[in-house]
Amino acid sequence: MRDLGQQFYQIKFKPKMEGVHTLSILHKDAHIVGSPFQFTVGVFSDGGAHKVRATGVGIARGETNTVNSFNIYTREAGAGQLSMAIEGPSKAAVEFHDHKDGNCHVDYKVTQPGEYLFAIKFNDVHIADSPFKVFIAPATGEARKLELASFHDQGVPAGKAFTFTVLTHRAKGHLEAKVVTTNNEVETIDIVPIEEGESYALRFVPKCAGNHYIHVTLDGAPMRDSPFRIRVGGVDSCDPTAISASGDGLKKAQTGQKCEFIVNTVNAGAGILTCQMDGPSKATLDAYELEKGYKVRYTALAPGDYFCAIKYNAIHIPGSPFRIPVEGQVLGGNGYNETSMVRLDAAAKTTKGTVVQAPTYTGDASKVEVKGAGLNKFFPGRIASFTIDTQMAGTNLLFVGVVTTKGPVEEVTVRHQGNGHYVVSYKIPDRLKGFIFINYGEKPIPGSPFAIEP
Structure with missing residues (x-):
């Protein structure tokens, strides 16, 4: 070099x-x-x-x-x-x-x-x-005054809050920030003033491993060097160049027929595997796990050239995208470019198969919020309920237990509503005093145990 x-x-x-x-x-x-x-x-x-x-x-x-x-x-x-x-x-x-x-x-x-x-x-x-x-x-102007501080771009753990500082040096304008995740999802970033007009703390919780891109703007104008890349989770041990794809389904296909190919992820580490098909029609696309990788299956509905982009943590694997000529009759599609995608949280694999490893969670119990009448009162023989919000706490295991002077309550239900929101329901048949224990990971959340009475 x-x-x-x-x-x-x-x-x-x-x-x-x-x-x-x-x-x-x-x-x-x-x-x-x-x-x-x-x-x-x-x-x-x-x-x-x-x-x-x-x-x-x-x-x-x-x-x-x-x-x-x-x-x-x-x-x-x-x-x-x-x-x-x-x-x-x-x-x-x-x-x-x-x-x-x-x-x-x-x-x-x-x-x-x-x-x-x-x-x-x-x-x-x-x-x-x-x-x-x-x-x-802008090469000059207010956005040029913005400065990044306390920004660590590597080894950021998934599920744990990532915080950095932007110094504005009295720049005039509306400060905004967003993050584009490994899955190309766009999320807003919380901005809290440290010293009004001078410095601001920016915070978000990355949910998965891979490269994330942070965009910081002032009145819509990007600050210098924005977007900033951070690497979340075990990206350092992830090697997209170790992955190979093979099979007849990458060489040619017929409309209406199910075709398949193998993605070998041995020694590539854990990561986010995505397969995207672009062509004259949408393709039915799915995948399932094998001992040393994943089998991807698709069915195209219109003839023409399809392009299959296979990425690992948002990086093309060698040879990607692949051109797949498809022949046959028109069974669907509009002849224009249409996209289908499948996404997998790929486990680490070796020549001996999948590496069995329990996930590590780092969510913060102190940031879990609860509310609802069922936290302190219930009616005997009737369902009582309350909600738990873990969205700002990161990823961890949630434990809920309800006990009375007779022992553990037989009927307790925890339902995940999505995005870290849970609804807890329980029923106590008798007029007894009791307690609700809530742990996030190994630690109790603020206020736990909660005293309940009829």
């Missing part, structure tokens, strides 16, 4: 055999955008837009009135025409620089902050993950 200056690096390697190689490029122990890259030595087996990769800081964020850059890797796609369109608050000045080695880089400059859409096409077909959402921050 050679530093060529002006933020360019040249990488050389000498392959010893023909075939598909996987090139991983990491920065701060994390794959850069687009990595791992496919590099074929010898005859190409497949080409096209789905083999093009766009990578670099400039495809995720940028600044106004500044030259922002990113790379486009086209070598694996074969010969073709590359094009790009940028839509956003202002017109973009764009320059392409072809390095004549299957790689080019793009310089662009815009004048207004906000969200831009980058549509990158190869032979008039969108490349993988296109169109890209790119957040442009």
Whole structure:
């Protein structure tokens, strides 16, 4: 690896055999955008837009009135025409620089902050993950005053509150923050002033492992370097390059027929496995666990090319996305691009099979909230109830017990309503005094045990 200056690096390697190689490029122990890259030595087996990769800081964020850059890797796609369109608050000045080695880089400059859409096409077909959402921050102005503090981007535990600080230095405007999770879900972030006008604490609870992206804006304009990436859970031990996919279902298919392929996750660690099918029709898509991976099954309803993107913790596995030609009669679909997806919390597997390991929970009992009349009063022979809210406490095991002077109550029901909200119902047939014990993990919640009486 050679530093060529002006933020360019040249990488050389000498392959010893023909075939598909996987090139991983990491920065701060994390794959850069687009990595791992496919590099074929010898005859190409497949080409096209789905083999093009766009990578670099400039495809995720940028600044106004500044030259922002990113790379486009086209070598694996074969010969073709590359094009790009940028839509956003202002017109973009764009320059392409072809390095004549299957790689080019793009310089662009815009004048207004906000969200831009980058549509990158190869032979008039969108490349993988296109169109890209790119957040442009103002080069000058109030948002430039914002500063990040107390921000730890690695080893953040799932289910436990993650807090960081933004210093605003008296910047004028409305501060907002959101997080885009590994599952591409968007969640708002709580903002609490530490010192009004000067500093604010931002807090959210990540629910699953993987890369999360935090967006911080002032009056809609992103602050410098936003979005910020954090790695939640055991991402360090997760290796997407160890995963392989194989089977006839990745090579060809017939409409109306169930097709399948195997995703081998041995030695890849635990992570979030997603399979997304894009094509002329929605595909019925499901998956189930095998000893050394997962079997994915799908049925396409319209002929044409389908593209299957397989990701592990939001990173494409080697070879992804896969192009699957489908033949047969039209049984459904509208001929336009439609998407189907299946998502799995993949367990860690070895050559001997699944690693059986009990999950570790770190939810905070002190943040659990309860309310309802059933916490202190009941009517003999009738159902009493109350609610428990664990949303702000993180993930843990909930224990509820109701006892009277006669011993444990026979009828107690705990129902999860979703998003950490529970409804507890119990019935005591006699006029007896008792107590309700509530533990979150190994610790009692505030107020437990609660005294109850008829």
